[in-house]
Amino acid sequence: MLAKRIIPCLDIKDGRTVKGVNFENLRDAGDAVELARRYADEGADELVFLDITATHEKRKTLATLVERIAQHINIPFTVGGGIGTVEDVNVLLQSGADKVSLNSAAVKHPALIADIADKFGSQCLVLAIDAKETATGWKVYLNGGRLATELDLFAWAQQSEQLGAGEILFTSMNHDGTKNGFANVALRQLSSVVNIPVIASGGAGSMQHFVETFTEGHADAALAASIFHFQEISIRELKHFLQQHQIPVRL
Amino acid sequence: MKLVIIDYGAGNTQSVKFAFQRLGVNPVLSSNEEDILSADKVIFPGVGHAKAAMDVLKEKQLDRLIPQLKQPVLGICLGMQLMCKFSEEGKTPCLGIFDETVKLFEPKAKVPHMGWQQTTDSQQQTTGFYYFVHSYYVPVNNYTTLTCQYITDFSAAVQKDNFYGVQFHPEKSGEAGEQLLQKFLEAR
Numbered sequence: 001m002l003a004k005r006i007i008p009c010l011d012i013k014d015g016r017t018v019k020g021v022n023f024e025n026l027r028d029a030g031d032a033v034e035l036a037r038r039y040a041d042e043g044a045d046e047l048v049f050l051d052i053t054a055t056h057e058k059r060k061t062l063a064t065l066v067e068r069i070a071q072h073i074n075i076p077f078t079v080g081g082g083i084g085t086v087e088d089v090n091v092l093l094q095s096g097a098d099k100v101s102l103n104s105a106a107v108k109h110p111a112l113i114a115d116i117a118d119k120f121g122s123q124c125l126v127l128a129i130d131a132k133e134t135a136t137g138w139k140v141y142l143n144g145g146r147l148a149t150e151l152d153l154f155a156w157a158q159q160s161e162q163l164g165a166g167e168i169l170f171t172s173m174n175h176d177g178t179k180n181g182f183a184n185v186a187l188r189q190l191s192s193v194v195n196i197p198v199i200a201s202g203g204a205g206s207m208q209h210f211v212e213t214f215t216e217g218h219a220d221a222a223l224a225a226s227i228f229h230f231q232e233i234s235i236r237e238l239k240h241f242l243q244q245h246q247i248p249v250r251l
Numbered sequence: 252m253k254l255v256i257i258d259y260g261a262g263n264t265q266s267v268k269f270a271f272q273r274l275g276v277n278p279v280l281s282s283n284e285e286d287i288l289s290a291d292k293v294i295f296p297g298v299g300h301a302k303a304a305m306d307v308l309k310e311k312q313l314d315r316l317i318p319q320l321k322q323p324v325l326g327i328c329l330g331m332q333l334m335c336k337f338s339e340e341g342k343t344p345c346l347g348i349f350d351e352t353v354k355l356f357e358p359k360a361k362v363p364h365m366g367w368q369q370t371t372d373s374q375q376q377t378t379g380f381y382y383f384v385h386s387y388y389v390p391v392n393n394y395t396t397l398t399c400q401y402i403t404d405f406s407a408a409v410q411k412d413n414f415y416g417v418q419f420h421p422e423k424s425g426e427a428g429e430q431l432l433q434k435f436l437e438a439r
Contacts, residue, residue: 001368002368005366005367045366074424074426074428075424075425076428093262095267096269098263098266098423121298124262136281166363195358220366
């Protein structure tokens with residue numbers, strides 16, 4: 001049976017990992033490669049690196065870091081943050097990234113999804129969506145959650161699947177940083193409207209929350225950052241806990 | 252040992268190279284016929300589209316060279332699929348080492364098949380977890396050495412004479428993957 005995946009996320013700034021609460025107040029949480037290795041040894045199934053300071057000048061620094069990660073890590077990893085062109089993707093994949101995640105740029109230029117999927121395959125393209133539940137439904141937000149759009153979460157997910165996205169990474173802004181659990185109702189709906197894997201993100205606070213996002217939210221994978229960074233939950237313990245709750249995991 | 256990774260623009264070449272470096276072997280990336288023929292072992296990597304990959308192999312005349320190799324050859328993911336006779340992906344004839352047609356998964360569950368799964372060997376023993384990412388599969392056949400079940404039973408690994416193929420990514424499959432690569436290095 002296909003295992004549910006546990007994915008620690010490392011927010012990267014100048015080669016080090018940081019984690020914001022509600023996208024603000026960054027705290028330094030250590031060297032990226034060192035932390036990545038620790039996670040891989042603890043049983044992480046995949047890693048996501050989000051470069052939150054990705055600017056044009058920093059691209060080279062990022063590519064160097066990606067190469068270091070690829071040399072030391074024997075599990076798949078995704079790199080995201082500020083990716084806007086096919087060439088950006090090419091550089092990261094050539095450096096050893098397995099997948100890239102696209103966010104704002106895909107909303108602004110949906111054709112970019114198709115361009116990347118055609119050139120490198122859907123398997124390397126994770127579409128990241130930050131969304132917030134509003135009075136008129138779940139709306140997509142851009143630029144790290146600072147810019148609201150009228151785009152509907154579910155419609156956008158479906159459109160991106162048709163264009164060639166290989167996975168959806170859905171972060172609920174209502175849940176992110178709260179530690180009150182994942183957005184399972186929305187996740188379940190999302191998983192029913194697309195036929196590609198859905199990664200749950202935002203709200204992890206306890207091991208039970210992971211059980212719930214797999215059983216109630218029908219997520220294929222769950223992503224979290226701070227609870228792993230600050231060792232509130234160990235990945236190994238979490239996976240044993242999931243197994244005890246009949247969730248298929250890699251142990 | 253001279254280990255050559257066939258360089259034809261496959262997406263995972265770098266990761267495969269790093270994986271062998273972690274095992275203490277420094278592979279050579281090459282599409283040169285002499286280099287490949289003189290290798291002790293050959294890795295045929297692959298991430299991408301079957302038809303596009305076959306076009307590159309033909310352009311570099313590797314489509315004729317690979318089936319003639321006598322040393323152990325390991326095809327990874329698309330590399331394994333390209334060793335079959337035909338692929339539904341782009342409806343392209345492939346290298347024909349294995350007399351099989353590579354098929355697209357029916358969308359009865361999420362496609363691609365993405366993530367970690369155990370396989371079953373010929374003695375019905377369960378293996379460790381390997382990392383898979385693929386939408387097409389090689390059906391179970393006489394040369395299947397590991398079987399996996401997702402939507403249908405398919406070949407997770409095949410072997411015929413000196414040709415080995417794995418559908419999963421050993422270079423990304425943690426310790427289980429490293430053990431498999433180590434075994435390939437030791438294969439004669």
